[in-house]
Amino acid sequence: MASSLKVTVWSVGLFLLSQMWAGCAQNAAERTAFDPKLAGSSDQIVLAIGGEREEGFDPTLGWGRYGSPLFQSTLLRRDENLEIVNDLATGYTVSQDGLTWTVTLRKDAVFSDGKPVTAADVAYTFNQAARSGGLVDLTALKEAVAIDTHTVELRLQKPQSTFVNRLITLGIVPQHAHGPDYARKPIGSGPYRLVQWDEGQQLIVEANPLYYGQTPGIRRLVFLFLEEDAAFAAARAGQVHVVSVPQSLAKQTVEGMKLHAIPSVDNRGLMFPFPPKTGATTPKGYPIGNDVTSDLAIRKAVNFAIDRQALVDGVLEGYGSPAYGPVSGLPWEEPTAKIEDNNPDLARQILAEGGWSDKDGDGVVEKNGLRAEFTVLYPANDSIRQALALAVAEMLRPVGIRVNVEGKSWDDITPLMHSNVVLFGWGSHDPTEVYNLYHSKAAQGGFFNAGYYANPFVDRMLDLAMEAPSEAEAIPFWRAAQWDGKQGFTAKGDAAWAWLVNLDHTYFVHECLDIGQPQVQPHGHGWPITANITRWKWTCN
Amino acid sequence: MDVQLRSVLLFLAYKLTRLGLLLAAVAVLTFALLSFSPVDPVQAYVGADMLQISPAQRDLIAQRWGLDQPMLLRFGNWLGQMVQGNWGTSMVFNQPVVQVIQQRFELSLPLLAIAWLLSGFLGVGLGVLAAAFQGTWVDRGIRLYAYTLASSPPFWVALLLLIAFSVELGLTPICCAAPPGALAEEVTFWQRLHHLLLPAFTLTFIGVANITLHTRQKLIDVLHSNYVLFARAQGESLAGILWYHGLRNILLPALTLQFASFGELFGGSVLVEQVFAYPGLGQATVQAALRSDVPLLVGIVFFSALFVYAGNTLADLSYQIVDPRIRLGGRIG
Numbered sequence: 060m061a062s063s064l065k066v067t068v069w070s071v072g073l074f075l076l077s078q079m080w081a082g083c084a085q086n087a088a089e090r091t092a093f094d095p096k097l098a099g100s101s102d103q104i105v106l107a108i109g110g111e112r113e114e115g116f117d118p119t120l121g122w123g124r125y126g127s128p129l130f131q132s133t134l135l136r137r138d139e140n141l142e143i144v145n146d147l148a149t150g151y152t153v154s155q156d157g158l159t160w161t162v163t164l165r166k167d168a169v170f171s172d173g174k175p176v177t178a179a180d181v182a183y184t185f186n187q188a189a190r191s192g193g194l195v196d197l198t199a200l201k202e203a204v205a206i207d208t209h210t211v212e213l214r215l216q217k218p219q220s221t222f223v224n225r226l227i228t229l230g231i232v233p234q235h236a237h238g239p240d241y242a243r244k245p246i247g248s249g250p251y252r253l254v255q256w257d258e259g260q261q262l263i264v265e266a267n268p269l270y271y272g273q274t275p276g277i278r279r280l281v282f283l284f285l286e287e288d289a290a291f292a293a294a295r296a297g298q299v300h301v302v303s304v305p306q307s308l309a310k311q312t313v314e315g316m317k318l319h320a321i322p323s324v325d326n327r328g329l330m331f332p333f334p335p336k337t338g339a340t341t342p343k344g345y346p347i348g349n350d351v352t353s354d355l356a357i358r359k360a361v362n363f364a365i366d367r368q369a370l371v372d373g374v375l376e377g378y379g380s381p382a383y384g385p386v387s388g389l390p391w392e393e394p395t396a397k398i399e400d401n402n403p404d405l406a407r408q409i410l411a412e413g414g415w416s417d418k419d420g421d422g423v424v425e426k427n428g429l430r431a432e433f434t435v436l437y438p439a440n441d442s443i444r445q446a447l448a449l450a451v452a453e454m455l456r457p458v459g460i461r462v463n464v465e466g467k468s469w470d471d472i473t474p475l476m477h478s479n480v481v482l483f484g485w486g487s488h489d490p491t492e493v494y495n496l497y498h499s500k501a502a503q504g505g506f507f508n509a510g511y512y513a514n515p516f517v518d519r520m521l522d523l524a525m526e527a528p529s530e531a532e533a534i535p536f537w538r539a540a541q542w543d544g545k546q547g548f549t550a551k552g553d554a555a556w557a558w559l560v561n562l563d564h565t566y567f568v569h570e571c572l573d574i575g576q577p578q579v580q581p582h583g584h585g586w587p588i589t590a591n592i593t594r595w596k597w598t599c600n
Numbered sequence: 601m602d603v604q605l606r607s608v609l610l611f612l613a614y615k616l617t618r619l620g621l622l623l624a625a626v627a628v629l630t631f632a633l634l635s636f637s638p639v640d641p642v643q644a645y646v647g648a649d650m651l652q653i654s655p656a657q658r659d660l661i662a663q664r665w666g667l668d669q670p671m672l673l674r675f676g677n678w679l680g681q682m683v684q685g686n687w688g689t690s691m692v693f694n695q696p697v698v699q700v701i702q703q704r705f706e707l708s709l710p711l712l713a714i715a716w717l718l719s720g721f722l723g724v725g726l727g728v729l730a731a732a733f734q735g736t737w738v739d740r741g742i743r744l745y746a747y748t749l750a751s752s753p754p755f756w757v758a759l760l761l762l763i764a765f766s767v768e769l770g771l772t773p774i775c776c777a778a779p780p781g782a783l784a785e786e787v788t789f790w791q792r793l794h795h796l797l798l799p800a801f802t803l804t805f806i807g808v809a810n811i812t813l814h815t816r817q818k819l820i821d822v823l824h825s826n827y828v829l830f831a832r833a834q835g836e837s838l839a840g841i842l843w844y845h846g847l848r849n850i851l852l853p854a855l856t857l858q859f860a861s862f863g864e865l866f867g868g869s870v871l872v873e874q875v876f877a878y879p880g881l882g883q884a885t886v887q888a889a890l891r892s893d894v895p896l897l898v899g900i901v902f903f904s905a906l907f908v909y910a911g912n913t914l915a916d917l918s919y920q921i922v923d924p925r926i927r928l929g930g931r932i933g
């Protein structure tokens with residue numbers, strides 16, 4: 060009895076196994092049959108570069124701030140050298156007082172539904188974006204008014220040279236087709252139009268036949284929204300043609316793909332609390348100030364002692380560059396602000412001149428009984444920042460500065476960030492960021508100028524830069540704020556931060572795909588690579 | 601007849617009242633918990649753009665979602681709208697909550713259904729086998745499997761299976777609910793099933809363990825009872841004992857367990873969908889929680905409460921169908 064049942068068990072098991080194998084064989088066949096369809100060509104490529112916006116594709120809520128808005132086009136754009144060039148606009152002028160921006164539009168632009176792009180659409184887009192409470196900051200805009208069909212006036216509350224970045228990043232939406240559904244059914248004058256969006260999975264777009272600009276080199280794009288590991292696995296399986304990978308994976312090789320390490324201003328640096336601890340607090344009651352880092356000698360010594368190139372080679376596997384300020388590689392960078400770092404002797408000398416010495420022989424310098432010791436906080440889930448913080452702690456030990464490294468969540472860092480050193484990462488094509496990092500008025504208890512840095516000279520330069528009528532005229536002031544030969548916020552001046560490195564953004568790109576000359580990329584690895592996507596070409600047959 | 605109708609109505613009224621109380625409790629609890637959450641929804645929304653967004657714009661964002669109001673007022677507003685059938689708008693998806701849940705649940709439903717049916721049948725089957733051959737290698741093998749699976753975290757099992765079947769063997773897709781690049785109308789039923797397979801099996805493998813162990817224990821109790829001893833003494837075969845005594849006695853607890861597993865299944869799917877990048881309701885839950893999307897999170901919690909409650913009610917109803925004693929009791933009462 061028992062033995063016959065055993066036989067049944069076996070046979071059932073065998074049956075199940077054979078079923079499984081049959082299923083597998085079938086699946087494998089299906090997979091191989093499926094692959095050719097996904098092969099790259101000028102007709103279609105597959106990208107896994109992240110960047111899904113769950114909110115949809117509405118520029119008035121913030122879609123398209125980085126890279127290409129695909130479906131819409133912008134008044135202006137930045138070319139590969141980050142110079143500002145016309146797109147939808149044929150030109151713009153700014154009034155003497157800097158309050159009125161007059162933009163003229165090209166006449167041949169139509170939306171993908173065939174209706175022409177008019178000044179009314181542009182005015183609507185700006186007014187709507189200012190109202191809608193999304194990720195487009197148009198708080199400087201008073202109103203946008205269409206003067207005639209192809210001229211629009213943007214009236215500001217106060218002069219703002221960085222307002223040009225809104226003209227560069229805000230995609231124009233059609234007034235007649237813009238509503239609550241728009242984010243999922245975008246219509247625009249951009250190079251591509253939406254075919255299908257499977258939320259959480261993929262986005263399929265096709266070249267827009269009505270686009271006024273040069274026809275894109277690749278007709279159809281499939282964006283897969285995969286986790287890093289899955290994306291890399293898909294690339295190894297030959298299923299994607301562009302994949303963004305973390306620096307740690309860049310050392311690997313993928314058959315048929317080439318590594319592109321694109322320079323970026325995606326920087327990492329140590330923010331120092333600037334004032335001493337006086338018991339002052341932020342509006343939310345968080346303490347401000349740190350007695351150790353309020354000493355200029357400490358901040359300068361840290362800046363000179365660090366070996367930035369070693370951080371690039373050791374932590375970033377060589378995929379990065381040393382950072383001496385927050386705007387590396389951008390047109391408004393001050394080149395003379397660069398310092399000769401990896402100089403522990405100079406650091407020791409600075410400390411000694413500043414009155415710091417190691418009297419008790421414990422390896423840590425003191426001044427008036429205060430030990431040169433501080434804590435560096437970093438977000439605990441970021442392994443690169445952790446490695447940077449630990450490496451910096453090691454580099455500072457020989458000069459007599461003790462660094463304690465602590466990983467925490469952002470929610471835990473927030474109350475501590477005005478009184479402790481924090482390893483931040485920023486980087487933007489919009490110099491407003493410089494203003495927000497260093498202007499004393501920006502310090503209001505948030506991420507803006509979290510260290511409460513204050514220098515009247517820097518404030519004046521930043522104000523002048525903001526009030527300048529154009530970006531070109533603002534650049535001298537942005538640069539002077541960094542270092543004008545006598546003062547500034549960079550290491551030679553107040554050393555308000557110790558900038559460490561800029562990350563290279565690493566991508567594997569199919570050998571047959573020519574992605575042209577990419578821009579220096581902002582903070583955010585992935586989508587920015589699409590900035591010049593219309594000029595990508597498939598070079599094989 | 602009248603008596604029966606009255607008892608059915610009473611049953612319904614009782615169930616509905618309890619459901620109402622449950623939902624009210626769930627809503628209050630969710631809002632209370634979220635008001636203690638350290639996640640700042642505006643910060644979560646702004647993300648890495650912190651330095652591009654001025655404090656004035658932050659205020660505007662908070663206004664747009666009503667985040668500038670105290671939690672109690674927000675709860676009041678939400679309740680008022682909920683009563684009118686408006687579940688609110690999701691902050692993460694910029695879409696009505698009902699639409700988000702509907703879209704996501706359509707993808708999750710086949711996953712849950714397959715896993716639920718398979719784990720039920722497999723679980724009871726394995727449990728019966730193990731109990732029938734208690735102490736033999738069959739039993740030990742099944743127990744080893746069940747204990748291992750019951751004590752391993754679902755996401756870890758999912759990762760292992762993903763590595764084995766998708767990456768190494770290449771038998772199943774790495775992600776998603778449909779092949780990349782395919783238009784919705786081109787995707788065949790088989791392709792959908794193919795993409796569903798591994799997540800569904802993962803949920804099944806995990807769900808089986810619990811049901812197997814319970815079934816086994818229950819059946820062993822039955823097999824050690826006096827009436828089974830009597831049946832054996834009369835010369836009844838093992839198969840006969842299982843069929844006439846075993847299955848009938850374990851059916852009720854098995855059904856209870858099966859319907860009660862709605863909740864566990866739902867929880868498991870949150871983790872499994874995350875691993876397989878399967879864009880179902882589970883993934884939406886994770887995002888809603890991480891970004892403090894109160895309307896969506898409450899909506900999903902509501903929906904899952906309904907789902908689990910429906911499961912338990914189905915179990916209650918099925919007793920009456922399966923067990924004549926309960927049916928009889930109802931009539932007399």
